[in-house]
Amino acid sequence: MAPSAASSILLLLALLHPAAAAARHRHRLAASLRAAPPDASPPPTTFFEVDRPIRPPRGSAGPCSALLLSGTFGATYGRPPATAAYAPPACLGAARARGAGLALAVLEWSADCRGRQFDRIFGVWLAGAELLRSCTAEPRPNGILWSVSRDVTRYAALLAEPGEVAVYLGNLVDKTYTGVYHANLTLHLYFHAAPPQQQQQADLILPISRSLPLNDGQWFAIQNSTDVQSKRLAIPSKTYRAVLEVFVSFHSNDEFWYTNPPNDYIQANNLSNVPGNGAFREVVARVDGEVVGAVWPFTVIYTGGVNPLLWRPITGIGSFNLPTYDIEITPFLGKLLDGKEHDFGFGVTDALDVWYIDANLHLWLDHKSEKTTGSLLSYDASGLDYNVNSEFSGLDGQFVTSASRHMSATGWVKSSYGEVTTTFYQRFSYENSNVFRKNGTVQIVNQTIDAKSGIFAKDASSVLLSGEFHEVFPLYLYTGTSDKVGDEYSLDSLVKFGINEKKTSGGKLGFSFNSLQNAQSARGTMRVKKNLVVSGLGKTDQVYKYVGTDGCYFRDVSSRNYTILFDRSDDSCSKGAYSGASTKLNNQSARRKLLVNKL
Incomplete structure (x- = not known):
């Protein structure tokens, strides 16, 4: 399928090598399960991603809502984006005129198919700056509905x-793949009675993206390990703080990069069409060629990934609202305040x-002066520590990959606010075990990404x-193919992954803390013929637990083939509301360890 679409896929490279079926998740799949009889007239199914509801601050007024764009996306691949003038x-x-402050801005995407x-995959940009990266839901004959809301106050x-x-x-439409996406994009605004005492949002946002017109998204397409895409920008000379917000998504041969075997395995088994390069990736951000930060991305599984029936109607974590990643580059401002253009670039290891x-x-920006000054005091980006240990015989074997990186920078900036010294650091660690068994028809992936960052000003x-x-991103993936007859095969799959994160902040803006445990477990089987899922089962369980100084939220939900089995939620901060969730999360972890030991 066209690389601009999220590769929906699964397994089979039986076309490449019958015994390597479990090794590759490359063929795109769409479900073709029979719909209910026409006289039943079933209603459309509502798909959703489990996330914390976005609620306006207490005492705020609104919403004031505006439709930004209404579009139909049929045969749109390789054509210009849909656009609309924004005012x-x-x-x-009116709120600004009366001295009111923006309390909350929410961008809502609602669609049907x-x-x-x-x-x-799709993106939303305003004046070249990306506001939302998302994946569509896969439709069914009687139709689906879904919506995505993102806090865009920043x-x-x-x-x-x-x-x-x-x-x-x-999107591409033909006789087999008939789904056309109809979508509305709406902005909802809420206001405080007065502006906040402290400035929290940036004064200026510069896009580091491709400019219109073009026949694609405004993102850069990184195509190999040596490809670095960049844009030259000059920043205002009165800047006193700078943060780089990075959008990332992976597709085609790298949609399941964490399952890729090393090149020596591919060469030894003559699997020339199987993607390789091993099971580690990192996004590296550079300014004038110098590394200023990295992103070790969360393993988003799109709505057609592994087994499409797993994500109906509960979609995979992050698939409707892909996460972004912040890199504080304030320590480097001393090199950027000269009024000249500088090169901001990205590559992927x-x-x-x-x-x-x-x-x-x-x-x-410092509105009380025309120019700030600064200097980089210290900088350490000693490089990537990356190791792969391989042991295999034929199509069976094990590949253990480990990696770590540490970087830090300290710099000062002098403005009307005084001389401020800022330190930013990142520490990453990565462990991945890939095991192939039963002549390559079974693959088991165990992976953990551990990412820590900090700022001190x-x-x-x-x-x-x-x-x-x-942040800690655990992932367990089991896939096994069997019963291959011609262009048909069966697939068993088990996916367990999630996000565990903690965030603390303090200083003049006050103290805040939040903790998130978001765990998803999905198991399914399917029978595939000519890249269509003709029968199967998908069952998904998810527990979401958020606790913070800004409130609490808990949800425990389970589905089986489009049907919600139960859905329990609570937004109180009482201990009782979360005791069951903690027990369930701990039990899931114990069961996962037991399963790994058995396998």
Whole structure:
């Protein structure tokens, strides 16, 4: 399928080597399960991603809502994005005129589709800055509905200025794949009675993306390990803080990069069409060729991934609202305040075609002076520690990959706020075990990504900002193919993955803390013929637990082939609301360890 669409897929490279079927998740799949009889007239199914509801702050007024774009996406692959002129909603100007502050901005994507179709990646941009990266749901004959809401308050500076909204959703329609996506994009605004005392959002946001017109998304397409895509920008000379927000998604040969065997395994077994380069990837951000930060991305599984029946109607973590990653580059401002253009670029270690990457540069400006000054005091980006141990015989074997990286930078910036010294660091570790068994028809992946970052900013007398963000991404994936007859085969699969994160911050803006445990477990079988799922079963369980100074949220939900078995949620912060969730999460972890030992 076209690389601009999220490769929906699964397994089979029986076309490449019958015994390597479990090794590769490359063929795109769409379900063709029989629908209910026409006289039953079943209603459309609502798909959803489990996430914390976005709620306006207490005492805020709204919403004030504006439809930004309404579009139909049929034969749109390789064509220009859908666009619409953007003017700040009248309520935003009125609120500013009366001295009210923006409390919350929410971008809502709502869509429907009927028929059969693969999953498709899409992006939403305003004035070249990406606001949302998402994957479509895969439809069914009686139709589906879904919506995605993203907090876009941090883009307040963009929302206050005229611009152009662009949406790229590359889709193909033919006699078999008939689904056409109909979507509305809406902005909802809420307001405080007065502006906040402290400036939290950036004053200026510069897009690091491709410019219109083009026949694709505005993201950069990274096609291999040596491909570096970049854009030259000059930043205002009165900037005193800078944060790089990075959007990342992986497709085609690298959609399941964490399952890729090393090249020596591929060469030894003459599997020339099987993607390789091993099972590790990192996105590296550079300024003028110098590494300023990295992203070790969460393993998003799109709505057609592994077994499409797993993600109906509960979709995979992050698939409707792909995460973004922040890199504090304030320590490097001393090199960027010269009024000249500088090169902001991205590459992907060991990449295969294709990764979509772009970024937004958030800048805070000193309105009381015309120029700030600064200098880099210390910098350490000693490089990537990366090891692969391989042991295999024929199509069976084990590959253990480990990696780590540490980087830090300290710099000062002098503005009307005084001389502020900022330190930013990142620490990453990675472990991946890939096991092939039963003549390559079974693959078992065990992986953990551990990412920690921190910021510390102080002036001569006090700490202005301190914070630490710690994320752990566990992943377990089992796939096994059997009963291959001609162009048909059966697949068993088990997926367990999630996000465990903690975030603390303090300083003049006050103290905040939040913790998230988001665990998903999905098991299924399917019979595939000519890349169509003709029968099968998918069952998914998910527990979401958030606790923070800004509130709490708990949800425990389970589904089986389009049907919700149970759905329990609570937004209180009482211990009782979460005791059951903690027990279930611990039991899931214990069962996972037991299963791994048995395998």
